[in-house]
Amino acid sequence: MKFLCMNCDAQMKLIQTVAPDQGSGISVVYGCPDCGNRIGMLTNPWETQVVSSLGVKIGGKTVDEVGASGDDPLRGCPFGEVVRQMVPAGSGGESPESPSNGSAFPESADVPSAPPGDAAANAPSGDPVWTEEAATRLANIPEFIRPMARQGIEQYAKSHGVQSIDEKVLDEAKAAFGM
Amino acid sequence: MKTYSQLVGDGGSDILGQVVALRQKIAERLTPIQRMFAIGSGKGGVGKSTLTMLLSQALLEEGRRPVIMDADLNGPTQARLAGLRVGPPMPGAGGLSVPRAASGVGVLSLGSYISEDQAVDFPSISSGDSYVWRATKEFSTLAEFLAATDWTPFDTLLLDLPPGAERTFQYAEFLGAQANFVLVTIPSAVSRGVVRRSAAALAKTEAPACGYIENMSGYFCSECGQVRPLFPACEDDLGLPCLGRVSFDPALAAACDRGLTAGDWVGSPSFQEIRGIVRRMSENAGASAPAQAGQAETTS
Numbered sequence: 001m002k003f004l005c006m007n008c009d010a011q012m013k014l015i016q017t018v019a020p021d022q023g024s025g026i027s028v029v030y031g032c033p034d035c036g037n038r039i040g041m042l043t044n045p046w047e048t049q050v051v052s053s054l055g056v057k058i059g060g061k062t063v064d065e066v067g068a069s070g071d072d073p074l075r076g077c078p079f080g081e082v083v084r085q086m087v088p089a090g091s092g093g094e095s096p097e098s099p100s101n102g103s104a105f106p107e108s109a110d111v112p113s114a115p116p117g118d119a120a121a122n123a124p125s126g127d128p129v130w131t132e133e134a135a136t137r138l139a140n141i142p143e144f145i146r147p148m149a150r151q152g153i154e155q156y157a158k159s160h161g162v163q164s165i166d167e168k169v170l171d172e173a174k175a176a177f178g179m
Numbered sequence: 180m181k182t183y184s185q186l187v188g189d190g191g192s193d194i195l196g197q198v199v200a201l202r203q204k205i206a207e208r209l210t211p212i213q214r215m216f217a218i219g220s221g222k223g224g225v226g227k228s229t230l231t232m233l234l235s236q237a238l239l240e241e242g243r244r245p246v247i248m249d250a251d252l253n254g255p256t257q258a259r260l261a262g263l264r265v266g267p268p269m270p271g272a273g274g275l276s277v278p279r280a281a282s283g284v285g286v287l288s289l290g291s292y293i294s295e296d297q298a299v300d301f302p303s304i305s306s307g308d309s310y311v312w313r314a315t316k317e318f319s320t321l322a323e324f325l326a327a328t329d330w331t332p333f334d335t336l337l338l339d340l341p342p343g344a345e346r347t348f349q350y351a352e353f354l355g356a357q358a359n360f361v362l363v364t365i366p367s368a369v370s371r372g373v374v375r376r377s378a379a380a381l382a383k384t385e386a387p388a389c390g391y392i393e394n395m396s397g398y399f400c401s402e403c404g405q406v407r408p409l410f411p412a413c414e415d416d417l418g419l420p421c422l423g424r425v426s427f428d429p430a431l432a433a434a435c436d437r438g439l440t441a442g443d444w445v446g447s448p449s450f451q452e453i454r455g456i457v458r459r460m461s462e463n464a465g466a467s468a469p470a471q472a473g474q475a476e477t478t479s
Contacts, residue, residue, distance in 0.1 A: 001189070056198065
């Protein structure tokens with residue numbers, strides 16, 4: 001999908017991805033580089049889901065850039081994780097420091113995801129923390145099964161009194177589960 | 180006003196770039212795989228999944244290192260056939276680790292992660308009307324698995340496809356020339372007719388059709404040791420070479436339900452037929468060319 005400024009016959013460029021309101025989809029702002037005219041592309045939840053199902057990310061801004069005040073505009077938003085997955089990190093950027101507060105899908109049993117490198121600060125008390133290397137391994141498996149992997153590995157860690165999940169623990173869990 | 184093709188790029192999301200990057204990633208990941216077979220069917224219930232498992236065992240005998248990917252995300256059965264228990268997915272150093280059956284065959288199936296009393300649910304921000312997006316989601320999930328799995332221990336990939344003529348066509352377009360398609364039918368005219376239609380649809384794609392297997396070609400009687408017909412004879416041309424015919428062995432069928440072990444198929448006459456089929460599949464198939472999957476046609 002492309003956007004054309006009818007005044008200038010010029011392609012409009014992506015300017016900003018705006019955090020959705022509760023119950024709505026995503027909002028993306030495009031602007032004409034010549035006249036400055038702006039339009040907003042607004043999607044309802046079904047349209048958002050269709051795009052999400054394609055496995056691509058729309059928007060070109062990090063979530064950090066979206067929230068100019070520094071606050072996480074997606075905090076508490078039930079669709080926050082979907083938007084996060086749909087907005088790729090900018091060049092040189094990292095995952096936002098503020099994690100989503102919980103699963104984006106209330107009906108699922110996902111555990112909260114902690115970003116790499118900041119796991120200790122964000123993990124609920126009592127849960128093992130993930131090292132950056134271990135979290136990277138987890139992030140490299142398909143998103144659909146990632147919560148299952150996280151839950152299984154954390155249960156293994158807790159049952160073995162492990163407080164910090166590193167790559168060695170992952171290899172031990174893998175062997176324990178017969179792989 | 181300019182037209183779509185006159186606008187360069189997409190204004191910022193680089194969707195096409197993302198698609199190309201994913202295809203390249205899949206091609207890189209599949210580099211260890213020397214040959215890929217997609218096992219499809221026209222109708223369901225023709226024994227496609229069981230045959231896929233048996234084909235993998237015959238490939239093992241030939242010294243290959245097979246892995247089965249259960250592409251039927253909604254009704255995965257390969258985990259049960261392999262006797263795998265439900266457990267969490269495991270991220271290895273090189274990607275998603277593939278569980279192994281006792282025989283050594285790799286089996287990647289959602290049935291390993293989700294128990295049979297649970298539906299396979301994709302998270303959604305929209306409620307209801309999942310028919311709008313679910314098929315798309317399944318293919319993007321499959322692509323994600325192909326791009327994220329550690330295939331290095333294996334050299335032959337068998338994709339157990341969901342049943343249905345339209346699925347065969349969709350997967351042929353999705354996989355392209357790298358997958359050799361094998362269609363499974365039973366002797367009934369109804370089933371053969373749908374396979375004929377699937378073969379005609381396959382001919383419109385780049386995916387090569389290796390041939391077809393006729394399953395349940397007869398009933399193996401363990402008491403008299405003879406194979407008796409299950410269906411009236413039907414020799415109409417399916418437009419594909421016949422790779423072989425496999426008789427129905429009740430003992431083998433029962434073993435499949437509880438999870439196959441090496442002893443279950445070795446003595447079965449059905450497995451003798453499978454060995455011949457694997458040889459003919461190898462003769463008819465070209466080597467997979469994973470690099471081709473990354474060379475998507477790009478348009479601006």
